[in-house]
Amino acid sequence: MIEKKELKIISFDVDGTLVDLEYNDLIWFKEIPELVAKKKKINFEKSLKFVHEEYTKLGEQNLNWYDINYWISYFGIEISPNEIFEKYEPQVKIYREVIPLLEELKKNFILIVITAMPREFLVPKMKKLEKYFKYSFSALSDFKELKNSEIYSKISKAINVHPEQILHVGDHWEFDYPAAQKAGMNAIYLDRSNTKKGNFVVNNLAEIKRVIRDKYNN
């Protein structure tokens, strides 16, 4: 009988997993286009369309796409990122199942977060959550890369835990699921839209308790 390594770490993506996407959306699709509209003296709708097209042109595979400083200087607007982050901090919404789940998991596991976004985006979102997490990693700020399998490998080395002993959960099909698996981690794909099914797919974050119980006897 092959002895399975005991699960030690539960790793969470942040956006769309622990907190909803509204905070990011307010920044990218409200604040930035509002500032661009003011600067270019055009109406909001026109500005939103323009800004949207510029985001799409650059694409989410380009690291600058995630960088608020890049966009502030690209659009020639004058504001400090912190002003924006603070303005929308009250809009951070933690999914309702998150705190009870973390309360339970912290009894048996070490919890970490791995986000693709720059660390500055993490600060307002983690205010109420940081006490649950031993480590937080930002692929962009810490490794200057998107979340890929090498990042997951580097993180498992950095915390000195075998990848088999880590379970990563996230809502991005490419960045959270196959990327973590390729690094040897266990992975669960969180599909809040309910379109994918499978043993390692959950539609609500609280369901990971079932997967952990069934698959890892924990």
Ligand SMILES: [Mg+2]
């Ligand atoms: Mg996500």
